[in-house]
Amino acid sequence: EILHIRGGGSAPAPVYTAARSHQRLTVRPGESLWQIAQRAGVGVSVLAHANHLTGRTVLHPGQVLNIPAHTVVAAINHRQERAATRGQTTTYVVRQGDTLWQIAQQFHVQPHSLMQWNRLASASDIQPGSRLTIYTR
Structure with missing residues (x-):
């Protein structure tokens, strides 16, 4: 080497x-x-x-x-x-037309991580005005 x-x-x-x-x-x-x-x-x-x-x-x-x-x-x-490696918390307010996948892409995280962090049963559980907690670096 x-x-x-x-x-x-x-x-x-x-x-x-x-x-x-x-x-x-x-x-x-x-x-x-x-x-x-x-x-x-x-x-x-x-x-x-x-x-x-x-x-x-x-x-x-x-x-x-x-x-x-x-x-x-x-x-x-x-x-x-x-x-x-220390995560930083961001709060995102869901807008009309947002999808979980689009939000995940915007913050460079996995959609399933967004679901876990916010205790969502499915990706369709987000509604306009909902607040999502996102952990980023």
Whole structure:
């Protein structure tokens, strides 16, 4: 394994490039494939293809995903890691015509997570004026 380190000086965090067949990242609670792709510095389609995922695949916290070779992953310190994983609460007021799926996409969370956080039995339980609690990073 070869580790190239860039940065230092005034750089906010070093950047590590893995020179092996693949690298792994663990899915954090509430994290979407898009967020993981951003964190890994790869495109969503590249990440999905490398892990045999489809648009219907549900990610689970703790799931380990393979990151294709020669991708860049930013290194962060413990304080930054805690800040990145600590959820922040947002309240969203449902508007006429909103769907649970659209709201989930807007906040980069899974629809089933929205249902769990708000104790909804089904996606059709939302009504205009309803307040949804959303946990984001």
